Amino acid sequence: MSIAINWTADFETGIDIIDEQHKRIFEYLHEIDHAIAQRSHELIEHVVKALIDYAISHNTFEESLMEKAGYPMLDAHHQVHEKFKERANAYAQRLRNGEDSLRVAREVRSDIGLWLTNHIKRDDQHYVKYVKKSIDRSFVGRMLGKFFG
Numbered sequence: 001m002s003i004a005i006n007w008t009a010d011f012e013t014g015i016d017i018i019d020e021q022h023k024r025i026f027e028y029l030h031e032i033d034h035a036i037a038q039r040s041h042e043l044i045e046h047v048v049k050a051l052i053d054y055a056i057s058h059n060t061f062e063e064s065l066m067e068k069a070g071y072p073m074l075d076a077h078h079q080v081h082e083k084f085k086e087r088a089n090a091y092a093q094r095l096r097n098g099e100d101s102l103r104v105a106r107e108v109r110s111d112i113g114l115w116l117t118n119h120i121k122r123d124d125q126h127y128v129k130y131v132k133k134s135i136d137r138s139f140v141g142r143m144l145g146k147f148f149g
């Protein structure tokens, strides 16, 4: 039995677009629980693959925000995302190899679930103040352009 994964304020970054994407990741983890409970191999494969694809493109999106913000630890964060990609893709590969999907899904739910929630709670918090500042700057820039441009 995996630990329950529920969205709480601890996971919030305060950056709306990031919080929405992180919440979607939580939903995918719930969908995996549901697929496991249904014992539907088709559903499991579909949802596990969807979670992995979504999380990888979400990470790339985060990196684009960090880059825009001039975040000084971008390289380190990128490396962490690369490790995640390797780990997640290994699960996708195991499904493609025809390994028992229930077993793979349970591992994804606990291992990838734990990785992602820890990452969101800890690592992602480090870029928040930089990215927030850069979003505010571009907002102010847009507003100034609108009124005075």
Ligand SMILES: [Fe+2]
Pocket: 059, 062, 077, 081, 119, 123, 124
């Ligand atoms: Fe991240």
